[in-house]
Amino acid sequence: MNKSKTLPKRSEVPAEYKWRLEDMYASNSDWEKDLEKVKQLAEEISRKKGQLGQSGEQLLETLRLQDELLKTLDQVYVYARMRRDEDNANSTYQALTDRATSLSTQVYGAISYIQPEILQIPTDQLEKWMGEVQGLDHYRILLDEITRFKPHTLSAEEEAILANVSEVASAPSKIFGMLNNADLKFPMIRDENGEEVELTKGRYVQFMESKDRRVRREAFEALYATYGKHRNTIAASLTSSVKTDVFYSRTRRYPSALYAALFADNVDLSVYDNLIATIHEHLPLMHRYIALRKKMLAVDELHMYDLYVPIVPEVEMNIPYDQAVATIKEALKPLGEDYGKVLEEGFSNGWIDVYENEGKTSGAYSWGAYTSHPYVLMNYQDNVNNMFTLAHEMGHALHSYYSHKEQPYTYADYKIFVAEVASTLNEALLMNHLLKTTTDKKQRMYLINYYLEQFRGTVFRQTMFAEFEKIIHAKTEQEEPLTADSLSEIYRELNVAYHGPDMVVDQEVDMEWARIPHFYRNFYVYKYATGFSAATSLAKQILEEGQQTVDRYLQFLKSGSSDYPLELLKKAGVDMTSPEPIREALAVFEEMLAEMEKLTAE
Structure with missing residues (x-):
């Protein structure tokens, strides 16, 4: 176009x-x-x-x-x-x-x-x-x-009371949302050209990827100083949200707030605990990645504001939409002929809204109704990230296609716990294909770093968030008070443990808990890490074992909510009550990390 x-x-x-x-x-x-x-x-x-x-x-x-x-x-x-x-x-x-x-x-x-x-x-x-x-x-x-x-x-009368207080119970989240999105004003900082620019949450991400370390540091310090000025208010908001979770779990006679949150998906507590324990077991890998980042950035000290700047110089990888489609079709061939036919149908027959136009909703999603084929909204730009986004959304779309085709309406929708598996598996297969076909060293390093960052952000970071949530809910259940100081102390200890000896854990990041909206949606973020791990494990099995795993996986896509999420994943070949899928995913991370270490040494 x-x-x-x-x-x-x-x-x-x-x-x-x-x-x-x-x-x-x-x-x-x-x-x-x-x-x-x-x-x-x-x-x-x-x-x-x-x-x-x-x-x-x-x-x-x-x-x-x-x-x-x-x-x-x-x-x-x-x-x-x-x-x-x-x-x-x-x-x-x-x-x-x-x-x-x-x-x-x-x-x-x-x-x-x-x-x-x-x-x-x-x-x-x-x-x-x-x-x-x-x-x-x-x-x-x-x-x-x-x-x-x-x-x-509860009884009808008690349920009516809980229904009537639901709006009051959502107040902590609403208050935080208004403060975070409307009332917080950030200061001006100097950009790469030395010009004064207002810091915003949107610009913060760009500043943290800046090659100019001064810009990264100034943005980092300014952002957390702003949250720091409201530390007691935000602490009161978050602790009230946690107390609300505990109130509801006790009122409905659950053993704990964590148990209550997992009960909806019929997920055993062992899944949550295994995730945290297995990530701790593999924290030396994260520490190796941090050490590699420090080496590649050639800095005496690696600070928290150095976590997002690319460690591989930008590589020109212009990927027009039609090329992305061809690459994805080739990459997903291991999923078999039938999957390939449906994928072709999606690309060729009006499933996808590709380019940005005036007034179009931003971002990307997959959606649709039971009585129609799925649809995908894109705002495609000619780059690697958008190619992965397209593969991701088509994973959701084909999951919906198979589920709607095979299940009656009653059981056609799938749970959030498994929703990211099909999309992330497509990304894993696409990454595998690109690494097998890329001969340019710089492009290969760029792709590996892209993948390593996905692991850092989705597996390690989200598990750290999940552990923070578990700790602060447990303290509330044990009648221990939570304050801005105690929240910051807990958060700091986790950052030190997760990032290791080569990271200077700056004091400012102790306040990061104050800007994470997911903490107001209790015990949700762990699903990012489990979904990513399950998908990575399944992709590895598909590539190594072939048709047998493909058949199990396609049956998983066809199952909708005809069984509980953990049971569906077990049938696909991934037992999330065991640490093995997480270990298998982290083995892929270690393999990529080792190759990046080798490439940087050459």
Whole structure:
């Protein structure tokens, strides 16, 4: 596609580079028909309230109606949002999105009685009905999942109280969000040209990658000095969030806040503990990488503000979109002929919105509805990072394709715990292909460093975050007070342990906990590290073992939520209750690290 200095209007983008949302609705009038259908189904399901415990037939009829309602709502909502994402200034699709959002709120209000009513049905009665009423056994997994929460579900009156305080309980996150995104003002610093520039969170990332060490240091010191001025306020916000997690876990009779968070995915505590323990076992590898970074930057002391500057001089790797597509198709050939056919279908038949245009939503994602093929939004630029992003999003897209094709709507969606496996595995296979085919030494070093940084940021760093979360929740549960000082001390000790003797752990970074929004979404970040490890382990098995592993992996992609995440991964060949997948992933890290050490010594 021809590039110009100004972004094209949506109408100016060639059709072959735009997704084909007409595959969902040929016209907006068709969308309007489904909108009305959703309203009618919502009214119909509302009339079922109070009847679920009367008979198995009533329960089956309501669950089928719920499937039809939500399946249609999904398509209505997804279409409106993706149309708006094409051009956020388009008032027609702004209006459609608003209407779809409002309708979603109404629908979820209309079906809110279903789960509480199911929980009121005795378990032996449910079991009896499933044996007697043809078709009800289809919902066994769903009903088992609902009843699994019965020991942690309160009376209707108590549940109503918890529902009413939910907005108050979300206050710490909202307060932090307003402070972090609206009220915090950062000072001016001098850029590489010596000119005064205002520091922002967006510019901070760029400054930390600057070749000028003074710029990195000034940005680092200015950022944390700003957070430091609000240290007690942010500490109060974070500790209140932790206390909220503990309150809910105790109120719902869970052994701990960590147990409560993992219970939703039916994940054993050993998975979380194994991750932290195995990473600690391999911290010498991280320390080796830090030592290599210090050597390659040729500095007497490596500081925390030296962590993000590239250690390999920039390499010109211009990769147009069509070249990226060809490379990805070649790289993913180990996944077999069927996967390759679906991948070709996605690249050729209106799944992908490729280039940036005026008003288009930024970033990248994969999305879609059960009744349509998946879609991928890109804002493609001709570089390595965007090629990896495309491979990543197509991993999500094919996971959705297989899951939707093979599973009924009830079990078609997959859990967040496994969501990053398919996308990250594609990246691992792409990296393997590039390293096998790249002969230029500088390009090879650039690619290896790219991969090493993924490990550092996704496995080591996210595990450090996960360990911090575990410590501060445990202290709260043991009635130990958390203050700005104690939070900073805990965070400092973790940084020293994770980065090793070659890193000067600057005092400023003790405040980093104050700027991590993920800490307000308790025990979430560990999934980044487990997902990356599982994908790396599976990619290694696919490359070494071939078809047998490929078959298991494709079955995993087809499984949706027909079983719990850990069980699905076990069937694929990865047991996350064991430390082995993490060790296998870190063996890849060690292999890459050793090659980089060798290349720098030449």
